[in-house]
Amino acid sequence: GAVVSQHPSWVICKSGTSVKIECRSLDFQATTMFWYRQFPKQSLMLMATSNEGSKATYEQGVEKDKFLINHASLTLSTLTVTSAHPEDSSFYICSARVSGRNPDTQYFGPGTRLTVL
Amino acid sequence: AQSVTQLDSQVPVFEEAPVELRCNYSSSVSVYLFWYVQYPNQGLQLLLKYLSGSTLVKSINGFEAEFNKSQTSFHLRKPSVHISDTAEYFCAVTPYSSASKIIFGSGTRLSIRP
Numbered sequence: 001g002a003v004v005s006q007h008p009s010w011v012i013c014k015s016g017t018s019v020k021i022e023c024r025s026l027d028f029q030a031t032t033m034f035w036y037r038q039f040p041k042q043s044l045m046l047m048a049t050s051n052e053g054s055k056a057t058y059e060q061g062v063e064k065d066k067f068l069i070n071h072a073s074l075t076l077s078t079l080t081v082t083s084a085h086p087e088d089s090s091f092y093i094c095s096a097r098v099s100g101r102n103p104d105t106q107y108f109g110p111g112t113r114l115t116v117l
Numbered sequence: 118a119q120s121v122t123q124l125d126s127q128v129p130v131f132e133e134a135p136v137e138l139r140c141n142y143s144s145s146v147s148v149y150l151f152w153y154v155q156y157p158n159q160g161l162q163l164l165l166k167y168l169s170g171s172t173l174v175k176s177i178n179g180f181e182a183e184f185n186k187s188q189t190s191f192h193l194r195k196p197s198v199h200i201s202d203t204a205e206y207f208c209a210v211t212p213y214s215s216a217s218k219i220i221f222g223s224g225t226r227l228s229i230r231p
Contacts (some may be wrong), residue, residue, distance in 0.1 A: 106217075
């Protein structure tokens with residue numbers, strides 16, 4: 001099946017620094033990737049939809065200037081958490097969409113755990 | 118708007134015992150229903166889905182789920198669990214009108230005791 005990787009798998013940073021998380025589709029091309037955030041004991045919440053070559057679409061309540069998304073190629077999307085603060089500590093998960101089916105099929109990465117000190 | 122409720126955050130069971138993971142949803146529009154599984158240190162994988170037709174759907178590893186429209190439920194069951202079934206299970210829905218949008222429940226951690 002389709003494989004999606006994320007790097008790094010975990011990261012610890014100081015408050016005020018920026019952190020970049022990569023999401024790659026390893027054996028297929030993904031015109032659309034999604035970024036989710038999961039707090040402990042809570043649901044995965046969609047943050048934004050990332051389309052290759054265009055600006056990301058953010059969900060209501062997600063600050064686009066804080067969570068910068070770049071989808072420069074059909075196999076790579078990046079999420080940059082700018083000026084991270086402790087409240088940004090969370091589990092970030094990406095997925096890549098295989099279109100042409102109804103409903104679409106999304107393949108998920110293993111997630112990145114971000115801890116901001 | 119849609120929401121998904123998984124009341125049990127953790128379910129411990131003994132190996133070879135039956136298990137049921139509960140899922141209820143709320144939606145004003147028709148939805149597709151899914152169960153995803155996340156094994157330790159891995160990404161979410163689709164376990165099974167209900168799109169239409171028979172309300173009982175089955176996975177290749179012995180899980181099954183039944184769509185109950187009147188009770189807005191999609192409970193996941195397995196008659197006999199194995200140690201390898203230890204994982205986090207997420208129930209999810211996708212509205213017909215927005216086939217890329219997935220709304221997840223909070224997950225149920227299934228732990229199998231030998």
